[in-house]
């Protein structure tokens with residue numbers, strides 16, 4: 001199928017694998033890209049040498065485009081931005097801020113730039129800066145989140161910009177893909193669904209928790225400190241939430257608890273780690289390869305007649321642009 005997103009990113013199916021810090025390495029990203037979607041290496045919190053190696057490994061796994069994600073608040077964001085330009089990855093997605101300082105450098109390197117946004121105002125700002133597309137990510141998503149739901153955010157962003165929009169947050173099966181296309185998106189970004197695929201290298205215990213999760217099994221920590229994160233409910237998240245009731249008193253203890261908490265979960269400590277995952281964990285019920293997960297989602301979306309929706313949205317957008 002063709003949408004402006006498949007054309008822009010040079011991919012076969014409009015499915016972007018969401019970056020997942022400390023999780024989305026070459027194993028996952030390479031598999032997703034080889035399956036026709038866009039694999040994205042998560043650089044958040046990682047040393048430059050690791051990023052360079054993962055890009056090299058992913059490129060040895062596939063000739064298709066590979067993306068990388070920069071969390072702009074990371075202390076090494078500037079060095080990382082330069083490295084990705086030097087490596088000429090095909091796509092950069094950005095989170096947690098504005099990529100204004102790096103936009104020209106990435107464009108000069110021929111990189112497509114796709115910021116993640118949580119409001120239509122930010123989406124419009126990103127378009128003015130020269131972004132090629134945006135990911136509109138709703139609060140249902142796993143990891144760091146905004147306030148708006150995918151259902152309200154995606155159409156608002158589609159109305160606010162003329163660059164193509166990728167919907168994210170709560171999409172884990174063909175129904176979600178179909179809904180995203182109906183809202184005007186021309187692609188989807190999926191994180192939680194990919195946590196349990198064979199090529200994802202997190203500990204099995206973390207995968208089992210995702211597979212077992214029901215719709216009300218996620219919790220948001222960090223609202224008080226302005227950095228909300230959605231993760232699965234466990235002993236760690238419940239303790240954090242209790243301590244957050246008195247931030248002034250418990251701030252230091254919380255800071256100390258957070259250090260290494262995602263790494264602990266990734267390594268299998270499901271009681272004392274932050275198991276980031278979105279509400280769509282409830283829809284993830286089986287293990288599969290990345291290719292099977294993508295093919296399953298797209299087949300279900302197609303059966304719902306949604307591929308025509310996306311193609312029509314893209315054609316309309318192209319016509320509108322031509323008429324401007």
Ligand SMILES: Cc1cc2nc3c(=O)[nH]c(=O)nc-3n(C[C@H](O)[C@H](O)[C@H](O)COP(=O)(O)O)c2cc1C
Nearest residue numbers: 018019020021095141142143169170191192276278
């Ligand atoms: C474990 C986990 C870690 C994440 N880490 C990042 C990250 O490093 N950078 C980023 O931009 N988004 C991150 N996200 C968000 C995803 O890229 C994606 O947008 C989100 O998972 C989509 O919603 P879903 O979880 O409902 O599929 C993360 C999500 C999860 C579940």
